[in-house]
Amino acid sequence: MSTEGRQDVLFEDPIGIRLRAAREKQGLALEQAGAQLKLPVAIIEAMEREDWQRLGAPIYVRSYLGSYLRLLGLPAELAQRVATPAAAPVLVPMASRSRLRRTLDTSLRNGIYLVMTAVLVVPVVLVARHYQNAERPGNVTLEADPSVLPALEPEAAPIVAAPAAAPGPEPVMASITPVQPKSTAAAAAAELVPAAPETGLVLRFTGQSWMEVLGPDGRRVEQALLDAGAERRYAAGEVGHVTLGNAAAVQVFHDGKPFDLAPYRAANVARFAVSSEGEPAPARH
Numbered sequence: 001m002s003t004e005g006r007q008d009v010l011f012e013d014p015i016g017i018r019l020r021a022a023r024e025k026q027g028l029a030l031e032q033a034g035a036q037l038k039l040p041v042a043i044i045e046a047m048e049r050e051d052w053q054r055l056g057a058p059i060y061v062r063s064y065l066g067s068y069l070r071l072l073g074l075p076a077e078l079a080q081r082v083a084t085p086a087a088a089p090v091l092v093p094m095a096s097r098s099r100l101r102r103t104l105d106t107s108l109r110n111g112i113y114l115v116m117t118a119v120l121v122v123p124v125v126l127v128a129r130h131y132q133n134a135e136r137p138g139n140v141t142l143e144a145d146p147s148v149l150p151a152l153e154p155e156a157a158p159i160v161a162a163p164a165a166a167p168g169p170e171p172v173m174a175s176i177t178p179v180q181p182k183s184t185a186a187a188a189a190a191e192l193v194p195a196a197p198e199t200g201l202v203l204r205f206t207g208q209s210w211m212e213v214l215g216p217d218g219r220r221v222e223q224a225l226l227d228a229g230a231e232r233r234y235a236a237g238e239v240g241h242v243t244l245g246n247a248a249a250v251q252v253f254h255d256g257k258p259f260d261l262a263p264y265r266a267a268n269v270a271r272f273a274v275s276s277e278g279e280p281a282p283a284r285h
Helices: 003-010 015-025 029-036 041-048 058-072 077-083 099-133 182-192
Strands: 201-204 209-214 220-226 231-234 243-247 250-254 257-259 270-272 280-282
Touching: 015 058, 015 077, 015 099, 029 058, 029 243, 041 058, 058 077, 058 209, 058 243, 201 243, 209 231, 220 231
Parallel strands: none
Antiparallel strands: 201 231, 201 250, 209 220, 209 243, 243 270, 250 257, 270 280
């Protein structure tokens, strides 16, 4: 085996050099690669320089680099290797601690243990002694004290005849049927009213994705990295152009109807324009 062959096996070229070499091998210029991926030339140059900070968050690095690797026919595992940060090395002190330092550390730990024990035990002991010294309550009885009550002589109680009931209106029978509260009746009436249909443009995210929304005048309305479960709503005439990264994890609705992103998606990035009525349309390059 030659020396050059052994170096190829032992030392793997950096990913930036491999990207540039694969692009030049296919005869692609930077502008041609950017046009096929629909990415700016600055992004292509940043990947070949391994300037990953220029690409932003790890999800952007995986999206851009994965698309570039598929275009050049390189292994897709390189994108995961770059986007995953390496674990920080654990620093181990090499010099041994002195005996005085070990003694001080042991004394400090013992002191902290004693203080914590006192803080926990002393209140318990004080509460127990308080209840032990407290006087016991006397017994309570319902029997009357004969020395307090006067002697009562039995007397014949007069018999009083019950008065005759005066004629009056008939009694009203009470019902055990519960009365429905007004709030419950109002809520039941509100349930019968159908919900208003959704209008405008609605974006629902089922996974982590990034988005950029521009107004009809080209002004940036919103740019953010959103997690799963997020939702964005825009009225008609508020949006002029939309760009979605990781488009497979985004659902688009127009006036409550789902909108298919497949015709507008490339390298898992979707771009489409929005008409003045709020309806999605092909993007104008």
